[in-house]
Amino acid sequence: MTINKSKFVASLSGFGPFPGQGMPEIAMAGKSNVGKSSLINNLTGNSHLARTSAEPGKTRLVNLYRINEAFFLVDLPGYGFARAPKQEKQKWAAMIEGYLRGSEHLRRVFQLVDIRHAPTEDDQLMVEYLRHYGIPFTVVATKADKLSKAQRGRSIPVICRTLGVQPWEVMVHSSKDGTGRDRLLELIEGELNEKTEPAEPEAGTPEQPDI
Numbered sequence: 001m002t003i004n005k006s007k008f009v010a011s012l013s014g015f016g017p018f019p020g021q022g023m024p025e026i027a028m029a030g031k032s033n034v035g036k037s038s039l040i041n042n043l044t045g046n047s048h049l050a051r052t053s054a055e056p057g058k059t060r061l062v063n064l065y066r067i068n069e070a071f072f073l074v075d076l077p078g079y080g081f082a083r084a085p086k087q088e089k090q091k092w093a094a095m096i097e098g099y100l101r102g103s104e105h106l107r108r109v110f111q112l113v114d115i116r117h118a119p120t121e122d123d124q125l126m127v128e129y130l131r132h133y134g135i136p137f138t139v140v141a142t143k144a145d146k147l148s149k150a151q152r153g154r155s156i157p158v159i160c161r162t163l164g165v166q167p168w169e170v171m172v173h174s175s176k177d178g179t180g181r182d183r184l185l186e187l188i189e190g191e192l193n194e195k196t197e198p199a200e201p202e203a204g205t206p207e208q209p210d211i
């Protein structure tokens with residue numbers, strides 16, 4: 001899939017779901033600083049689209065980006081930012097949950113983890129949450145440029161064991177060198193082509209076979 005149009009549309013100001021515009025949504029979840037906003041920029045090829053920072057706690061609202069006039073990429077605030085004031089953390093959690101719980105056009109969550117580290121307890125809780133509510137998700141192990149191939153080979157099993165996923169379900173990615181970008185775009189394309197509701201029976205009487 002080629003992304004040729006990407007546009008910031010809105011930040012959700014409340015703590016509820018996004019009513020949607022009839023287009024599918026793919027959301028980025030993960031702890032602060034893991035690279036959610038960078039992933040959006042990498043996928044869209046637009047490095048100025050989502051604001052990123054070396055400091056955790058950059059994205060503080062649920063930000064919606066309309067892509068190719070066909071779907072939304074949703075940037076969520078991060079969790080697990082230890083130094084954030086308690087009230088802020090609660091606010092972010094409420095925003096994340098408010099969006100995830102009721103957004104009926106949400107198709108899939110990209111659950112980001114840092115490929116260099118074992119997933120945290122918060123990551124595990126997040127994955128449990130997604131499973132509990134039946135929200136399809138894909139684990140994206142990002143910042144892959146920071147590890148050698150051999151090191152990656154050692155860290156994927158740790159991620160799999162901690163989150164209870166299979167190795168082929170983990171997408172290795174880097175926003176820095178574009179590793180895994182094409183596979184993620186293919187995955188999104190597949191998701192967009194998938195029908196969400198059972199096909200309507202065709203109107204009229206079926207044609208009789210020629211005898």
Ligand SMILES: Nc1nc2c(ncn2[C@@H]2O[C@H](COP(=O)(O)OP(=O)(O)OP(=O)(O)O)[C@@H](O)[C@H]2O)c(=O)[nH]1
Nearest residue numbers: 033034035036037038052053054057058059078175
């Ligand atoms: N080397 C490397 N750095 C990355 C990668 N992805 C993100 N970064 C860096 O990690 C830092 C955090 O990236 P963000 O995209 O702002 O992270 P975030 O998950 O959106 O963070 P919050 O908005 O605070 O939740 C920035 O300094 C990025 O340049 C990557 O794949 N490789």
Ligand SMILES: [Mg+2]
Nearest residue numbers: 036037058059
């Ligand atoms: Mg961000």
